[in-house]
Amino acid sequence: MTLDRLKPGTRARITAVKGKGALRRRLLDLGLTPGTMVMIRKVAPLGDPIEICLRGFELSVRKAEASEIEVTTEDCSGNINCSICPYSKPEDKTSNG
Amino acid sequence: MDKSTKKKENRRKHRHHDKKSEAVSIAIIGNPNCGATTLFNRMTGGIKQKGRFFECCHTAKEGPVRAHKNTTVVELPGTYSLSAYTLNDITARDILINGKPDVIVNIVDATGFERSLYLTLQLMELDIPMVVALNMMDEIRNNDIDFDLQKLEKELTVPVIPISASKNRGIHDLIHYAIEAAKYKTVPKKIDFCSGHVHTAIHSIAHLIKDDADKAGLPLRFCCTKIVEGDEPVLKQLSLKDPELEIIDHIVSDMEHHLNTDREAAMADMRYAFIQDLASKVITRPASTTREQDRSLLIDKILTHRIFAIPIFFGIMLLIFYFTFDSIGQWLSDWLGMGIDKTVSLIDSGLSASGAAPALHSLIINGVCAGVGSVLSFLPRIAVLFFFLSILEDSGYMPRVAFVMDKLLRKVGLSGQSIVPMLIGFGCSVPAIMATRSLPSKRDRHLTIALIPFMSCSAKLPLYAMFISAFFENNRVIIMAAIYLLGIIVSVVCALIFKHTLYKGDPVPFVLVLPPYRLPAMKSVWLRMWENIKEFIKKAFTIVFIATIVIWFLQSFDAGMNMVSDPDDSILAAIGKVAVPLFEPLGFGDWRASTALITGLSAKEAVVSTMAVLTGATDVAALSAMLIEIFTPLTAFVFMVFCLLYMPCVATLATIKKEMNGWWHAILVVLFQTTVAWIVAFIVYSVGGIFI
Numbered sequence: 001m002t003l004d005r006l007k008p009g010t011r012a013r014i015t016a017v018k019g020k021g022a023l024r025r026r027l028l029d030l031g032l033t034p035g036t037m038v039m040i041r042k043v044a045p046l047g048d049p050i051e052i053c054l055r056g057f058e059l060s061v062r063k064a065e066a067s068e069i070e071v072t073t074e075d076c077s078g079n080i081n082c083s084i085c086p087y088s089k090p091e092d093k094t095s096n097g
Numbered sequence: 098m099d100k101s102t103k104k105k106e107n108r109r110k111h112r113h114h115d116k117k118s119e120a121v122s123i124a125i126i127g128n129p130n131c132g133a134t135t136l137f138n139r140m141t142g143g144i145k146q147k148g149r150f151f152e153c154c155h156t157a158k159e160g161p162v163r164a165h166k167n168t169t170v171v172e173l174p175g176t177y178s179l180s181a182y183t184l185n186d187i188t189a190r191d192i193l194i195n196g197k198p199d200v201i202v203n204i205v206d207a208t209g210f211e212r213s214l215y216l217t218l219q220l221m222e223l224d225i226p227m228v229v230a231l232n233m234m235d236e237i238r239n240n241d242i243d244f245d246l247q248k249l250e251k252e253l254t255v256p257v258i259p260i261s262a263s264k265n266r267g268i269h270d271l272i273h274y275a276i277e278a279a280k281y282k283t284v285p286k287k288i289d290f291c292s293g294h295v296h297t298a299i300h301s302i303a304h305l306i307k308d309d310a311d312k313a314g315l316p317l318r319f320c321c322t323k324i325v326e327g328d329e330p331v332l333k334q335l336s337l338k339d340p341e342l343e344i345i346d347h348i349v350s351d352m353e354h355h356l357n358t359d360r361e362a363a364m365a366d367m368r369y370a371f372i373q374d375l376a377s378k379v380i381t382r383p384a385s386t387t388r389e390q391d392r393s394l395l396i397d398k399i400l401t402h403r404i405f406a407i408p409i410f411f412g413i414m415l416l417i418f419y420f421t422f423d424s425i426g427q428w429l430s431d432w433l434g435m436g437i438d439k440t441v442s443l444i445d446s447g448l449s450a451s452g453a454a455p456a457l458h459s460l461i462i463n464g465v466c467a468g469v470g471s472v473l474s475f476l477p478r479i480a481v482l483f484f485f486l487s488i489l490e491d492s493g494y495m496p497r498v499a500f501v502m503d504k505l506l507r508k509v510g511l512s513g514q515s516i517v518p519m520l521i522g523f524g525c526s527v528p529a530i531m532a533t534r535s536l537p538s539k540r541d542r543h544l545t546i547a548l549i550p551f552m553s554c555s556a557k558l559p560l561y562a563m564f565i566s567a568f569f570e571n572n573r574v575i576i577m578a579a580i581y582l583l584g585i586i587v588s589v590v591c592a593l594i595f596k597h598t599l600y601k602g603d604p605v606p607f608v609l610v611l612p613p614y615r616l617p618a619m620k621s622v623w624l625r626m627w628e629n630i631k632e633f634i635k636k637a638f639t640i641v642f643i644a645t646i647v648i649w650f651l652q653s654f655d656a657g658m659n660m661v662s663d664p665d666d667s668i669l670a671a672i673g674k675v676a677v678p679l680f681e682p683l684g685f686g687d688w689r690a691s692t693a694l695i696t697g698l699s700a701k702e703a704v705v706s707t708m709a710v711l712t713g714a715t716d717v718a719a720l721s722a723m724l725i726e727i728f729t730p731l732t733a734f735v736f737m738v739f740c741l742l743y744m745p746c747v748a749t750l751a752t753i754k755k756e757m758n759g760w761w762h763a764i765l766v767v768l769f770q771t772t773v774a775w776i777v778a779f780i781v782y783s784v785g786g787i788f789i
């Protein structure tokens with residue numbers, strides 16, 4: 001599943017950020033690291049950029065960029081201490097293989 | 098007054114050179130929209146000056162710190178990371194590494210703690226004394242969020258000072274700690290935020306490149322993490338040899354293999370893991386979101402609503418223009434205009450009474466007063482326009498506009514982020530062109546810069562107002578709207594043409610943080626407005642003033658230096674007549690019109706002052722009467738269209754040259770815009786001629 005396919009209001013956990021170069025660097029710098037919880041906030045009026053919420057802030061990305069972000073939509077309500085804007089707690093980290 | 102401050106400044110500069118050890122330079126850096134500008138204004142009182150960082154970058158503001166001698170502060174452009182993504186990031190990084198400030202004040206948005214701290218961790222690697230200014234503490238306290246500052250300080254090994262830049266709290270302490278840190282050179286300790294394989298990799302690389310880093314004058318720790326990330330500029334600066342590069346490659350691929358991830362993700366992951374851990378230790382929140390964030394979400398429900406968002410945006414823009422041109426701007430302009438007329442008639446009668454020479458009388462009344470006065474009376478409109486644009490910028494609405502309009506702009510080959518510089522362009526092209534530095538791709542930047550001058554800037558306002566009061570008094574709103582819309586339409590058409598020819602390229606990424614809405618600090622709004630007012634007044638009394646004197650001189654004398662009674666015999670008429678054939682096809686073949694266009698290159702306001710001087714009109718009513726003799730309503734409109742689109746003023750040109758790196762681009766922009774202006778004006782004239 002990729003981030004651009006999710007409906008507004010859905011939460012998901014990032015599993016990988018694909019793509020390369022400056023854009024990927026930017027996404028990682030802004031905290032879209034594997035294991036991070038994100039929520040789809042809304043879709044722009046004309047249908048393209050989407051607004052996502054992670055680590056307590058709002059970020060806007062185009063669907064093209066969102067399609068580079070792989071996510072899983074596991075049921076994680078039990079792990080999350082945030083009802084509106086979820087982010088993973090330290091013990092949720094799953095990145096080290 | 099002015100002289101004494103200048104003297105003081107000179108003295109300070111000398112002292113700066115004499116006792117260099119005592120001078121302290123502070124660099125403020127933080128995420129965009131975290132309050133850095135407000136902090137800068139609090140520290141300096143809004144005073145800016147050229148300083149040691151100024152030459153390398155004009156987007157960094159520098160100024161003296163209030164009540165602290167020999168202390169200057171520079172505000173670096175906002176950035177999320179020291180990796181080179183946008184020009185702003187590169188500038189910030191260059192100034193920190195090459196400019197070597199004495200102390201870094203890292204401003205951290207306490208309400209966006211995790212994201213802000215990502216930059217902090219990188220700044221700590223630079224081996225520069227540092228203090229953390231934890232901003233927005235008023236919001237934190239309002240929401241009963243508990244920050245364990247002592248623990249945070251201990252973990253980060255740097256002083257953490259809670260402040261509220263907008264409420265002016267904690268600034269004094271911050272300056273004190275920053276100066277102390279600079280004095281005692283308290284560099285952040287190396288904290289091990291990474292463990293395991295990343296740690297090993299950094300350690301091994303450190304051993305390998307220590308000498309190279311020393312030689313290149315770069316901080317070692319910074320080099321190591323940047324090498325692990327695969328940062329090209331650092332690798333280039335270190336000029337490593339092939340065997341070293343090979344070993345590094347080996348170390349990195351080893352790390353990637355063990356972690357089952359790649360180098361970039363590994364570093365980002367390590368930093369964020371450390372930050373999450375730290376955040377859970379020092380922050381206790383009663384609720385998951387703050388009241389301000391909740392409020393922001395509510396506002397966004399309306400302002401980025403699926404259906405209402407776009408109408409609301411256009412509504413807001415219309416309202417701003419209505420205030421500028423009609424209600425508030427109109428009243429204020431009328432008052433000031435009356436004041437100026439009174440002053441001019443006082444000077445006039447004074448001169449007559451004292452029996453001044455006719456030439457001097459003519460110079461002062463028909464030259465200076467007519468020219469400068471006609472421009473100055475438009476000051477209130479410009480102030481009103483900048484007031485609203487500043488509020489838009491500071492409130493957090495601009496990124497939302499980018500979000501809402503992105504798809505539309507992408508259709509014409511631009512990005513949503515281009516709209517912010519475009520909107521600023523309605524105020525002035527110079528800051529607008531500088532604002533393009535936040536765009537990530539060169540293609541977008543160049544395209545946006547080429548189109549910004551089509552957004553009618555405030556300097557062209559006096560011109561439109563002059564023609565409207567002479568010709569279209571009854572259709573004021575329609576004509577004004579037509580001019581602004583035409584500018585937008587032309588830029589859209591040009592963008593489309595560019596998209597299919599010069600600037601093909603792929604769509605560029607759009608990654609934009611939407612900060613919470615905040616009430617703009619009136620002080621910041623006022624300062625920005627005041628800056629622009631000052632700039633306008635300065636222009637009126639320098640460029641426009643000189644232009645009016647030169648124009649008056651050229652039109653009052655003939656080639657034999659005899660004062661002429663009929664301006665048609667003057668030197669200026671001779672010059673203006675050379676350009677006449679060029680404008681004849683557009684319907685305004687009068688030499689006074691072409692002369693005004695030429696002087697308009699110095700500053701667009703000069704078009705008005707030149708017309709005033711050339712027609713010998715001393716007040717607005719007389720000017721209108723004279724204009725009716727030169728133009729018909731149609732040619733007046735064509736003239737306005739040409740002025741809207743033709744080449745930008747010298748200040749804008751210089752900025753374009755700087756931002757596009759070279760005169761070649763600037764000359765291309767000039768040719769492009771003037772050609773477009775001529776073609777569009779010709780079309781308007783021809784089509785208009787059929788109907789009228």
